[in-house]
Amino acid sequence: MPEGLILWGVRSIYYVLDKQTNKEYKCVIKGKVLDTNFNIKGRKDVNPLVVGDTVIFEISDDTNGSIVSRCDRKNEFKRLKAGGREVQTIVANVDYLVIVDSIENPPLRPFFIDRCLFAADYMGIEVIIVFNKTDLLNPQNEEIYLYSKEVYKKLGYKTISISTITGEGVEELKTILKDKISSFNGRSGVGKSSLIKSLDPAYNDIRIGEISKKYDRGTHTTTHSKIYSMSFGGMLADTPGIREFSIFIDKPEDLQFYFRDFDKYRGKCRFPNCQHIDEPDCKVLDALEKKKIDCFRYESYLRMRETVVKLKDSRI
Ligand SMILES: Nc1nc2c(ncn2[C@@H]2O[C@H](COP(=O)(O)OP(=O)(O)O)[C@@H](O)[C@H]2O)c(=O)[nH]1
Ligand SMILES: [Mg+2]
Ligand SMILES: [Zn+2]
16 A cells, blocks of 8 residues: 655545655545554643654545555654644654744744744754744844844754845755745744745745734634645645644653753753753852843743643642
């Protein structure tokens, strides 16, 4: 039976690319239930199949088929749905997770980026952070934008500044994404779909959204994830915007291990189980005070920890 790549899916119809012949088939799941383990840590995953999944499928005729099973995933990018009881996998098997944020309209949100970074690191996915809309930069916000970019760079994340209007950074991004499978993720209105268009004008008809004047945030225009084949080589998944990115982790105590900023200090705290909140002789707090750890990153840690602890309580 052929192996295929899930390009996109709506309701229970999936579009599958035959990896050998490069032909596309419209598929349903055979017998309606997929033979795979979807329960993640006791929570239901709302999507059994996501873009980027590899499946084994049967061809019924020239354009139709049915999916028999899902192959093991190399990696997966997921978040908790509102309420915390369900997990939503957004994309699987990517080489790069491209976190797209805009520096203006809507304004940059490092706390959002940090949540995505946590999830990517937790799941072992390499990240690129895109700062889009540089053409709109307001001098008042320049400092915070350049500062955050530098912080992420120092932590070892690839960062790139882009404008889909002036074309700044687009060629550079192309070089990085060439021949890879990548996924664009971020809030609504930051320019994910516009970026796909800039990277490959063949997709000029992708819908892009307007920014709501009232809230200075994007409207949901992209309704489902979809993979596009790039003419320069490689594939890109466009995903719907997410308003809140809730993370999940089994033990709140483990969150600290995904803050690279703490790596150099955390082993030296007085208490081996130090959470770096208010413990005496904490080397992370020391480093924070000496500005060796950036304060918005530390604030992110506290905020994320709080939500994780709350979720834990609400589950009992
Ligand atoms: N000024 C400016 N506007 C942009 C840029 N990229 C996207 N936009 C605008 O931002 C809005 C949202 O873009 P869209 O691609 O739909 O965002 P998505 O929700 O992340 O897919 C649209 O009005 C775009 O024209 C950019 O680099 N500069
Ligand atoms: Mg979009
Ligand atoms: Zn500590």
